Amino acid sequence: MKDNKKSKELISNDKKNLKKTDRKLIINPLFFIVIITYFVTRILQVFTGTQHFWSRLWNKIIDVIGDEPFGVYVVWTTIFSFCVYWIFGSIFTFMDLTLSPKSLRKYKVQPNTNEAIDKKTLFDAIKVILFNQIFVGIPLAYFGYYVKRRKGFPENFRDVPGFERVVLDLIVCILVDEIGFYYSHRLFHKGFFYKHIHKQHHLWQSPIAITATYCHPIEHMLSNVLPVAGGSMIMQSHTSVQWIWITIAILTTLNNHSGYHLPFSHSSEFHDFHHLKFVECFGKLGLLDRLHNTDKLFRETINSSRHRVLFSLKSARERYPDRVVKKTL
Numbered sequence: 001m002k003d004n005k006k007s008k009e010l011i012s013n014d015k016k017n018l019k020k021t022d023r024k025l026i027i028n029p030l031f032f033i034v035i036i037t038y039f040v041t042r043i044l045q046v047f048t049g050t051q052h053f054w055s056r057l058w059n060k061i062i063d064v065i066g067d068e069p070f071g072v073y074v075v076w077t078t079i080f081s082f083c084v085y086w087i088f089g090s091i092f093t094f095m096d097l098t099l100s101p102k103s104l105r106k107y108k109v110q111p112n113t114n115e116a117i118d119k120k121t122l123f124d125a126i127k128v129i130l131f132n133q134i135f136v137g138i139p140l141a142y143f144g145y146y147v148k149r150r151k152g153f154p155e156n157f158r159d160v161p162g163f164e165r166v167v168l169d170l171i172v173c174i175l176v177d178e179i180g181f182y183y184s185h186r187l188f189h190k191g192f193f194y195k196h197i198h199k200q201h202h203l204w205q206s207p208i209a210i211t212a213t214y215c216h217p218i219e220h221m222l223s224n225v226l227p228v229a230g231g232s233m234i235m236q237s238h239t240s241v242q243w244i245w246i247t248i249a250i251l252t253t254l255n256n257h258s259g260y261h262l263p264f265s266h267s268s269e270f271h272d273f274h275h276l277k278f279v280e281c282f283g284k285l286g287l288l289d290r291l292h293n294t295d296k297l298f299r300e301t302i303n304s305s306r307h308r309v310l311f312s313l314k315s316a317r318e319r320y321p322d323r324v325v326k327k328t329l
């Protein structure tokens, strides 16, 4: 009788958690990007005593890289993307290879996985990732440059857009990325496409950060690069905004594949669950998964309760331990 009551309480708590999850899935990414950008800008303005901090910073970058369109659109945008990907990807890879710092091990989404990464498997993955970045990423960057050249390069590199325009562009980029990634990803889970294209990405059932772009070149083009580039193409975003968006998109996908659900960062539970179960959670935000009910199993598991930003040092598993009243992993 007592156990029954306790069980009902746990289910009721879980339902409350699920309601919170419903809200945060929609709000989190947009909310944090807008608020953090706003406050960073304002704080830097206070310390530097200028109203145009981003403009000054961007113009210093242009002073270094020059304002020749081919150099900015193709060479430096590629170098910038490479640096963001490999600097942050290497930090996660170092954590996986050395199993340190020990204090972060409790944040693993799937504990005890990749505890000893096979060096050859890792090296093979790096070769595929580099192939995609060089032979897919660079030609697509050149294609973007070619389209802009046909339009006569309407952009003035040194004129940084206002804050509101930056936010609007980022919101469009996020939504276009969600739509492009969700539907192309779902298509890649259909028989022929899965077998011949997407299966490669799922060889990592418990992914690590850099395997975010470990995939077939066709998938890299249709699911990774084009959805990310789509929003800024539609909005004809300024290159400075594109670089902000590239940073957000790369850090998000590295985090989603990292296998860690770290405090004060966006939760990686959703996409990690996709790698674990294959059949659900195709999008990034969770919006289209909710619309198409492709997050049904996820919402029935304790993973959905864990899918939130952690505002303390307690891990998601400590906060929401596996329970018998829910389907556990």
Ligand SMILES: [Zn+2]
Pocket: 185, 189, 198, 202, 274
């Ligand atoms: Zn998939």
Ligand SMILES: [Zn+2]
Pocket: 201, 207, 212, 257, 271, 275
């Ligand atoms: Zn993935």
